[in-house]
Amino acid sequence: MSSSGVTEADFDVRESRECARVDIRGAVDPLSLQADPARKAGFKGALASAVRSGTTGIFTHDVEVTLVWFIEESRRYQTHLVADLDNVLKPILDAVTGVDGIMIDDNQVQSIRASWMTPGPRTGFELEFKALSADDYTSREGLSFVEFDADRCYLVPQAEKAVQDSFVRAYRAALAAYRSMLDEGMAESVARSVLPAARPFPRARLGKFEVVHHADR
Incomplete structure (x- = not known):
């Protein structure tokens, strides 16, 4: 287990090569860009490992990203320890980028939609990465x-x-x-x-x- 308490098992990664799409379900809260470096490194390492194991492809052109964070309203509004929505994306994007990731560089992100919702039976977050064209997702082996x-x-x-x-x-x-x-x-x-x-x-x-x-x- 990493210093953040997060492991690869906390992430469910699903790849759809024919749709040029990758979906990630996180069972934990995303971490802020301002989080403790050790906790942030642990989170990013666990997510990167899950992406490496759960995918074979990589986006080669622009990408649309959608994030939905499931969090209780009382935590979101009434505590100061919960990350701001705009600060949780960078650690996630860093974790999925590189030779073992699904993006070559995070400047491929053409648009971002981010929101939070009250969790109901769920907590954590859902992420969708989608190419603007189905031809822009290819095998990362031998790239x-x-x-x-x-x-x-x-x-x-x-x-x-x-x-x-x-x-x-x-x-x-x-x-x-x-x-x-x-x-x-x-x-x-x-x-x-x-x-x-x-x-x-x-x-x-x-x-x-x-x-x-x-x-x-």
């Missing part, structure tokens, strides 16, 4: 990126090397066309139309993911 500059890394499809190399060449050509259009004085909003549909990631946000520079491909 890798190709870097073109510090602010632009693209996901390489999980395929044979020849196929991956074709994607790298296509990315390289698209970026060359984009930069050429900018050099010619074209508006960035127009030049952007030639860029890949794939979402770029800054190198600094890719942490422990495999990243290879395009010159080495």
Whole structure:
């Protein structure tokens, strides 16, 4: 058991690959960003472990997040020890992000809906993560990126090397066309139309993911 008293068993994680959706049911209160570091680390570690065990995929583009926290009205209104709703999301997002998580980086969160409800027979919280497109959820095994500059890394499809190399060449050509259009004085909003549909990631946000520079491909 972690120092927070929370274990992996406190979370029920369900993945729907065909719907590009992950649902998490927590049997404990979410922790605040301002919680004691040891308690927060324990909570995040237990949730991360449950997500790693309960999922095989990862979101590759923007994500919608919905949080419902089940808590008694008297606790919510009449105590000062209960976290504010806006402070409980960051520890959760940190726990589900990374090479063993369901998001590459938490800046993928495009929208958040958060609310609390009186629990009835339940306590804890429910979380839903959903891709904006079903194609934006893929296996996280063997995930890798190709870097073109510090602010632009693209996901390489999980395929044979020849196929991956074709994607790298296509990315390289698209970026060359984009930069050429900018050099010619074209508006960035127009030049952007030639860029890949794939979402770029800054190198600094890719942490422990495999990243290879395009010159080495």
